[in-house]
């Protein structure tokens with residue numbers, strides 16, 4: 001009997017178990033798909049897995065989540081799966097993160113990943129993963145499911161001539177994305193629609209997601225090409241189909257792909273302010289700082305003059321908050337921006353005050369319109385940055 005548990009894998013031509021053992025992957029979403037993806041990654045001996053989810057386990061998750069138990073109901077999904085992955089394979093390191101991907105997983109950490117998985121069921125979440133992965137230069141494998149079929153798509157910023165998720169968004173995708181917002185703010189009473197699905201669909205889709213990712217890890221490219229989607233019928237055996245998406249030459253996510261040799265980021269402490277760091281970088285007073293999201297600084301009531309600080313990403317502000325608590329004016333004006341400028345009063349806030357996550361990457365734009373990247377870091381001692 002062989003003592004090496006990976007013996008049968010190593011018999012596959014060109015299989016490099018070491019590469020998998022050293023790989024870093026991020027799994028966004030620990031629902032039906034995330035469970036299956038994680039089970040596969042653990043059994044394959046993938047070495048370092050970050051799992052990101054803000055949700056807790058509900059009883060109905062148990063019919064399609066191999067890593068959850070009845071006693072887990074009410075626990076955070078990310079924590080429960082981390083425990084079970086460790087049981088499945090003690091060789092695997094798992095790092096659970098509880099939170100939404102845009103506020104919980106910094107792009108500085110993301111760019112250390114070899115591949116990321118989209119295991120979430122909304123257009124908005126996919127759009128966000130795509131935006132962040134293209135900015136960080138990391139390929140991601142998306143999975144989608146319903147009760148009778150699924151799809152798997154590969155989006156790789158290292159292949160810029162191929163379409164990304166943002167490129168292929170049509171008007172119905174934008175409609176679904178905007179469903180949860182009203183005038184840019186979060187609807188007060190929005191509920192996500194509930195997807196009917198079975199373990200059969202999620203198992204098939206997750207298997208193809210991990211297959212494509214393993215090919216990317218071991219051989220740099222997958223047979224399922226970047227910018228294409230594999231349609232997987234599950235309930236009706238009618239054959240597979242691959243759809244190729246069309247590149248959008250105006251795509252902003254494509255425009256954010258890091259250029260070779262331009263990925264250096266200056267590590268900056270959370271307690272510093274944008275103005276201090278701009279001075280340190282010797283920038284002239286016309287600098288701009290690009291945030292990862294539109295940020296609401298304050299509400300100003302034109303009716304009664306009441307000024308209320310907000311300091312939140314616009315997507316986290318509920319529509320009800322636009323009402324003035326002093327005079328009931330329903331349409332207070334928001335002071336919001338995506339690029340902070342030197343003359344803004346917020347330039348003296350600390351990076352901590354901007355709802356930014358540890359290891360987030362930000363870009364200053366200087367007078368010559370060049371970008372200078374910084375990475376904000378909570379704990380310099382504990383963070384080893386690969387540059």
Ligand SMILES: [Zn+2]
Pocket residue numbers: 163164165166167248251252253254
């Ligand atoms: Zn694109």
Ligand SMILES: [Zn+2]
Pocket residue numbers: 301302303304305306324325326327328329
């Ligand atoms: Zn007012």
